[in-house]
Amino acid sequence: MSVWEPVLVLLGVVSGGVAALHGLGAWLRTGRALPDAGAFSGGLPPREHAFSRFHVRWYPVTMIFLAFDMEMLFMYPWVRVVRTMGVPAVVEMFLFLAVLFTAVVYAWREGALRWA
Numbered sequence: 001m002s003v004w005e006p007v008l009v010l011l012g013v014v015s016g017g018v019a020a021l022h023g024l025g026a027w028l029r030t031g032r033a034l035p036d037a038g039a040f041s042g043g044l045p046p047r048e049h050a051f052s053r054f055h056v057r058w059y060p061v062t063m064i065f066l067a068f069d070m071e072m073l074f075m076y077p078w079v080r081v082v083r084t085m086g087v088p089a090v091v092e093m094f095l096f097l098a099v100l101f102t103a104v105v106y107a108w109r110e111g112a113l114r115w116a
Helices: 005-028 058-085 087-110
Strands: none
Touching: 058 087
16 A cells, blocks of 8 residues: 555645635635626637637747747757767757757748747
């Protein structure tokens, strides 16, 4: 049973935290309901439909975000092996970062980061 004790303690802490937050929310609420407010609209009426299209200028920003998100995905395992691999791992990471930097410079030069 000693293997399951930390799991049960964690389950108890999480359950207690959820119950505490639920109680805090019930204690702080105003008691009045807004009839037309959506769950995540903050009480304001929506300005556009939920299935409306996004402007095309958001797509390059999204692609740049995904590129840097993939960079972080590859950097976490790299941090774990850089000490054992040595200098070749550092060189490979700087080459990888150079490719990403080149992509950002290209996007900047093409105007993907301009809003006007």
